[in-house]
Amino acid sequence: SQQGEEDPQALSIQEGENATMNCSYKTSINNLQWYRQNSGRGLVHLILIRSNEREKHSGRLRVTLDTSKKSSSLLITASRAADTASYFCATPGLGGSGDKLTFGTGTRLAVRP
């Protein structure tokens, strides 16, 4: 079963615009991660935010986490055609080593040149 649900399912924007995608999850977490997947390929880790952090930046990426609402958002600023991909949030349960990551349903982002 999916732990995270991404919203929107699909997003189409013009190059240079910002893209925002949201993730909601169900159980308590100690971290939340975002991954990118180009069509038919493996996932690439983008950023990890811990439960005691509210915001984190990495280059053009900005992630926020609201544990009271069990939600996170990923903002990509000044998007490029190369950002076209699917984006997934992923959460572990609480439980230390041996736990697993559960992935959300993903947001398909298309950036038009």
Next chain:
Amino acid sequence: KAGVTQTPRYLIKTRGQQVTLSCSPISGHRSVSWYQQTPGQGLQFLFEYFSETQRNKGNFPGRFSGRQFSNSRSEMNVSTLELGDSALYLCASSPGTANEKLFFGSGTQLSVL
């Protein structure tokens, strides 16, 4: 460092056959996780191995099995293939815990005819 290597990249099998997929993790990584990705179900966790021991298992039938060798390389096996087993199978490695940053391979695309 070389990334996670999965072989083969593509595989076509017929119903009833069995298949073995291989994954070589990043050097020094001891945890290997396997995921199944389909358009309908998204990314589903299969199992995770650490130091040759299965630490965690998802909700898949017993036809799905795996193992890990002393050099951390891992294999997964699917017996008595069904049409619904057609999917992208992804392997991911990490140094220790499986609930922080994962490094994914490019996947094996399995088609069952």
